[in-house]
Amino acid sequence: MDPSDFRRHGHALVDWIADYLTGSERYPVLARVAPGDVRRALPDAAPERGESFDAVFADFERVIVPALTHWNHPGFFGYFAITASAPGVLAEFLSAALNQQAMLWRTSPAATELEEVSLAWLRRMLGLPDSFEGVIYDTASISSLHALAAAREAALPGVRDHGLARATNGDRVRVYCSEHAHSSIDKAAILLGLGHQAVRHIPADASFQMRADLLRDAIVEDQAAGIRILAVVATIGTTSTTSVDPVAEIAQICRSYRIWLHVDAAYAGVAAALPEQRSRFAGWEEADSIVVNPHKWLFTPFDLSAFYCRRMDMVRQAFSLTPDYLQTAEGKHGVHNLMDTGIQLGRRFRALKLWMVLRDLGVEGVRAAIAEHIRLAKLFAQWVDRDDDFERVAPAPFSVVCFRVRPRLFVGSVEELDELNARVLDAVNATGDVFLSHTRLNQRFVLRLAIGHFRTTERHIRRAFELLKQYTAQLASS
Amino acid sequence: MDPSDFRRHGHALVDWIADYLTGSERYPVLARVAPGDVRRALPDAAPERGESFDAVFADFERVIVPALTHWNHPGFFGYFAITASAPGVLAEFLSAALNQQAMLWRTSPAATELEEVSLAWLRRMLGLPDSFEGVIYDTASISSLHALAAAREAALPGVRDHGLARATNGDRVRVYCSEHAHSSIDKAAILLGLGHQAVRHIPADASFQMRADLLRDAIVEDQAAGIRILAVVATIGTTSTTSVDPVAEIAQICRSYRIWLHVDAAYAGVAAALPEQRSRFAGWEEADSIVVNPHKWLFTPFDLSAFYCRRMDMVRQAFSLTPDYLQTAEGKHGVHNLMDTGIQLGRRFRALKLWMVLRDLGVEGVRAAIAEHIRLAKLFAQWVDRDDDFERVAPAPFSVVCFRVRPRLFVGSVEELDELNARVLDAVNATGDVFLSHTRLNQRFVLRLAIGHFRTTERHIRRAFELLKQYTAQLASS
Numbered sequence: 001m002d003p004s005d006f007r008r009h010g011h012a013l014v015d016w017i018a019d020y021l022t023g024s025e026r027y028p029v030l031a032r033v034a035p036g037d038v039r040r041a042l043p044d045a046a047p048e049r050g051e052s053f054d055a056v057f058a059d060f061e062r063v064i065v066p067a068l069t070h071w072n073h074p075g076f077f078g079y080f081a082i083t084a085s086a087p088g089v090l091a092e093f094l095s096a097a098l099n100q101q102a103m104l105w106r107t108s109p110a111a112t113e114l115e116e117v118s119l120a121w122l123r124r125m126l127g128l129p130d131s132f133e134g135v136i137y138d139t140a141s142i143s144s145l146h147a148l149a150a151a152r153e154a155a156l157p158g159v160r161d162h163g164l165a166r167a168t169n170g171d172r173v174r175v176y177c178s179e180h181a182h183s184s185i186d187k188a189a190i191l192l193g194l195g196h197q198a199v200r201h202i203p204a205d206a207s208f209q210m211r212a213d214l215l216r217d218a219i220v221e222d223q224a225a226g227i228r229i230l231a232v233v234a235t236i237g238t239t240s241t242t243s244v245d246p247v248a249e250i251a252q253i254c255r256s257y258r259i260w261l262h263v264d265a266a267y268a269g270v271a272a273a274l275p276e277q278r279s280r281f282a283g284w285e286e287a288d289s290i291v292v293n294p295h296k297w298l299f300t301p302f303d304l305s306a307f308y309c310r311r312m313d314m315v316r317q318a319f320s321l322t323p324d325y326l327q328t329a330e331g332k333h334g335v336h337n338l339m340d341t342g343i344q345l346g347r348r349f350r351a352l353k354l355w356m357v358l359r360d361l362g363v364e365g366v367r368a369a370i371a372e373h374i375r376l377a378k379l380f381a382q383w384v385d386r387d388d389d390f391e392r393v394a395p396a397p398f399s400v401v402c403f404r405v406r407p408r409l410f411v412g413s414v415e416e417l418d419e420l421n422a423r424v425l426d427a428v429n430a431t432g433d434v435f436l437s438h439t440r441l442n443q444r445f446v447l448r449l450a451i452g453h454f455r456t457t458e459r460h461i462r463r464a465f466e467l468l469k470q471y472t473a474q475l476a477s478s
Numbered sequence: 479m480d481p482s483d484f485r486r487h488g489h490a491l492v493d494w495i496a497d498y499l500t501g502s503e504r505y506p507v508l509a510r511v512a513p514g515d516v517r518r519a520l521p522d523a524a525p526e527r528g529e530s531f532d533a534v535f536a537d538f539e540r541v542i543v544p545a546l547t548h549w550n551h552p553g554f555f556g557y558f559a560i561t562a563s564a565p566g567v568l569a570e571f572l573s574a575a576l577n578q579q580a581m582l583w584r585t586s587p588a589a590t591e592l593e594e595v596s597l598a599w600l601r602r603m604l605g606l607p608d609s610f611e612g613v614i615y616d617t618a619s620i621s622s623l624h625a626l627a628a629a630r631e632a633a634l635p636g637v638r639d640h641g642l643a644r645a646t647n648g649d650r651v652r653v654y655c656s657e658h659a660h661s662s663i664d665k666a667a668i669l670l671g672l673g674h675q676a677v678r679h680i681p682a683d684a685s686f687q688m689r690a691d692l693l694r695d696a697i698v699e700d701q702a703a704g705i706r707i708l709a710v711v712a713t714i715g716t717t718s719t720t721s722v723d724p725v726a727e728i729a730q731i732c733r734s735y736r737i738w739l740h741v742d743a744a745y746a747g748v749a750a751a752l753p754e755q756r757s758r759f760a761g762w763e764e765a766d767s768i769v770v771n772p773h774k775w776l777f778t779p780f781d782l783s784a785f786y787c788r789r790m791d792m793v794r795q796a797f798s799l800t801p802d803y804l805q806t807a808e809g810k811h812g813v814h815n816l817m818d819t820g821i822q823l824g825r826r827f828r829a830l831k832l833w834m835v836l837r838d839l840g841v842e843g844v845r846a847a848i849a850e851h852i853r854l855a856k857l858f859a860q861w862v863d864r865d866d867d868f869e870r871v872a873p874a875p876f877s878v879v880c881f882r883v884r885p886r887l888f889v890g891s892v893e894e895l896d897e898l899n900a901r902v903l904d905a906v907n908a909t910g911d912v913f914l915s916h917t918r919l920n921q922r923f924v925l926r927l928a929i930g931h932f933r934t935t936e937r938h939i940r941r942a943f944e945l946l947k948q949y950t951a952q953l954a955s956s
Binding site: 018086099117172318322352358 | 492509528534560563576585587591651662665676803838916
């Protein structure tokens with residue numbers, strides 16, 4: 001593609017994307033294709049000769065666009081809803097062109113230092129002390145993996161060199177989290193060689209919050225059994241219900257037993273920017289490590305996970321390893337090289353989008369957007385609470401509402417009620433106007449409405465509620 | 479940022495990027511800032527109120543641009559030189575706007591299936607059999623980590639549940655690679671809990687290729703000592719010299735001892751697209767897993783690492799774990815969900831850029847670009863070989879030349895010659911016209927010229943050689 005072609009196609013793309021960002025409601029939120037449709041619509045092999053971008057873009061519109069699930073649609077209420085905001089999208093465009101690879105300070109002073117600057121901005125906005133050093137990873141899975149790797153390094157001297165078998169001397173190891181913790185904790189334990197059984201899921205109370213008393217009991221029991229305790233993971237904003245573990249109490253337990261505390265605030269962390277929400281975060285400042293994902297609720301295109309750690313020396317101790325070809329003069333003079341802080345040698349210039357989003361919105365803009373999402377969730381929760389055909393099944397502290405359809409006149413079994421909920425969900429999602437996802441709580445099928453898109457308004461949640469009402473009436477009577 | 483602002487700033491960015499892609503030679507390749515310059519030029523906290531994009535972009539040009547090391551500059555010859563090609567940059571722009579998160583097929587059928595399609599295209603272009611299933615990760619570090627995790631799973635039944643200590647029953651474990659293997663192999667062994675000592679670095683021959691006879695000896699010795707052998711990592715295109723391990727011979731050893739073979743072809747793999755290069759890849763089709771990085775030598779913006787595996791079931795067995803809120807009907811009907819193939823739950827829409835680059839260039843275009851880089855490297859190697867003030871210190875099978883300055887009339891010690899090489903390197907890099915990096919081979923400081931930028935021409939390597947000549951003459955006489 002020659003320069004004049006790039007200019008022409010680039011300008012066309014800007015217009016296409018501008019239309020998309022404002023007009024994503026033209027599309028059904030959930031893709032309507034069947035498995036294999038994309039694969040079958042494309043040839044089996046790359047073309048022998050290069051093609052024009054016009055031909056490629058025509059296929060993009062013909063084959064790819066219909067197979068998108070529109071995460072960047074204000075009616076997207078599944079999982080955790082997210083936003084690729086305009087300044088974030090522009091930043092990614094720049095970032096792709098600059099193609100920085102920030103493994104060493106010298107390979108991108110800009111990316112290395114802007115990461116430090118933008119993470120300091122975020123940290124201050126969230127009210128975390130400066131003793132937390134930050135690093136950007138791709139996903140919360142990788143952030144929590146590093147938290148547990150650092151905890152392992154701190155708890156088991158020699159593990160880096162000699163491996164788990166020798167460092168534990170055959171003793172069993174343990175990581176605690178609530179039964180509502182994210183699956184990434186289990187996956188990290190598996191990857192780190194601790195084994196899935198090393199993860200002890202502490203039961204939650206009726207509000208889906210980890211029971212600190214049971215955590216303490218478990219620690220006492222495991223210590224007595226000679227198990228080596230590596231870490232406790234507390235969650236602020238669990239994935240199913242956004243429940244908040246009693247972090248202050250858990251931090252106190254971790255302090256008294258000298259256990260690494262990792263706080264998973266991947267989704268909800270940004271809410272700490274709101275003074276009125278700060279109390280839900282009590283105790284997180286005592287954690288050893290914290291993960292907050294700007295790609296979740298800070299309007300930053302996927303992927304960007306912020307990992308904060310008060311003992312980043314443990315992360316470096318676990319991973320730092322500099323081959324000859326990467327030794328530089330700056331490295332000897334106290335400059336941080338990002339490759340020393342983690343498993344990935346290569347690092348994209350992710351900080352650019354975080355920096356541009358924070359400047360575009362300002363702290364006030366972030367607070368306003370988050371507060372509005374919380375307001376909308378409370379409003380939706382009220383509609384659910386006031387409607388005799390619905391029931392709410394969990395507190396909604398942030399922007400997610402968990403609820404069930406339960407028509408007044410419904411006479412079936414609990415299994416039939418689950419089935420009705422699943423059918424209502426499918427019917428609502430099939431309209432294409434909105435997309436909700438589900439979970440299971442206390443063995444029951446539960447609907448989730450998650451608000452996180454910058455352009456989601458009352459109109460969108462009202463539409464979701466209307467559709468839920470409509471299909472509940474229709475399907476319950478059939 | 480409102481829609482009309484996005485359009486305005488987007489068009490301005492297209493022009494800026496078009497100028498950048500064609501005019502990156504305006505900038506010094508290596509950033510000239512001092513540590514802390516970027517940090518000091520920016521405020522300590524995010525602005526309270528949102529700012530205009532014009533203000534943000536002015537700071538981008540004032541603070542960020544001077545602190546970039548221009549990886550996307552045709553005079554970038556450091557590490558492995560890479561290119562963010564125009565179609566790749568446009569694809570990333572689209573990808574950011576669409577903000578797909580392809581953890582499940584249903585959350586992005588497009589990203590899930592285009593990953594399959596584009597990896598099949600790449601696989602066929604490289605001549606690998608269809609028995610290799612592919613998945614896209616961010617970096618080769620993560621790809622090789624998954625290779626070794628799968629090898630661990632295959633070799634140590636029960637490790638997923640019970641952890642390393644119990645699965646090994648206290649036996650030591652082993653991974654082999656050459657002394658020239660990438661540091662990501664060591665890091666992966668550390669992360670996986672095997673311990674750094676589990677990695678046995680097999681000596682290389684005079685051409686920096688792993689000695690297969692010594693590998694066999696090591697296996698026999700370790701087996702006799704009761705060590706559990708997990709994997710052998712062979713490299714096609716090592717990081718220092720791009721040497722090629724004898725993969726066919728190694729594959730035969732792995733077959734006879736039933737050991738997982740992982741081939742790290744992160745840099746050189748794309749060269750398999752050239753029929754005349756195919757012989758260097760003999761035996762890689764017998765590997766259990768292979769990593770090839772399109773973000774290295776396939777003109778795709780960073781990051782995109784292609785991982786191919788003939789036993790992807792082992793990767794899934796090691797990691798698959800589906801919480802209630804991610805269970806979908808499609809998952810029960812044989813559809814692949816990318817979250818099952820790895821540690822990261824979230825996945826960017828990386829396939830889009832690979833697909834667009836392959837279509838834009840076509841197989842012919844890829845071959846022509848790679849062949850030209852190899853031709854340029856051979857040319858540069860000839861200049862070195864024919865010049866009495868230089869010496870070449872390694873074969874140059876691909877696009878990297880390792881050499882030293884050794885002026886005819888130089889009379890100092892080997893340490894002084896090292897020092898001279900380091901000073902010449904610094905002086906050449908300080909010109910800003912080119913950037914070369916270094917390594918150490920046989921304890922000696924070695925210069926590396928790596929060609930990988932799409933717009934690098936003979937003029938650029940000639941300039942590099944002229945500068946090397948000039949500063950060698952100047953510094954050797956001083």
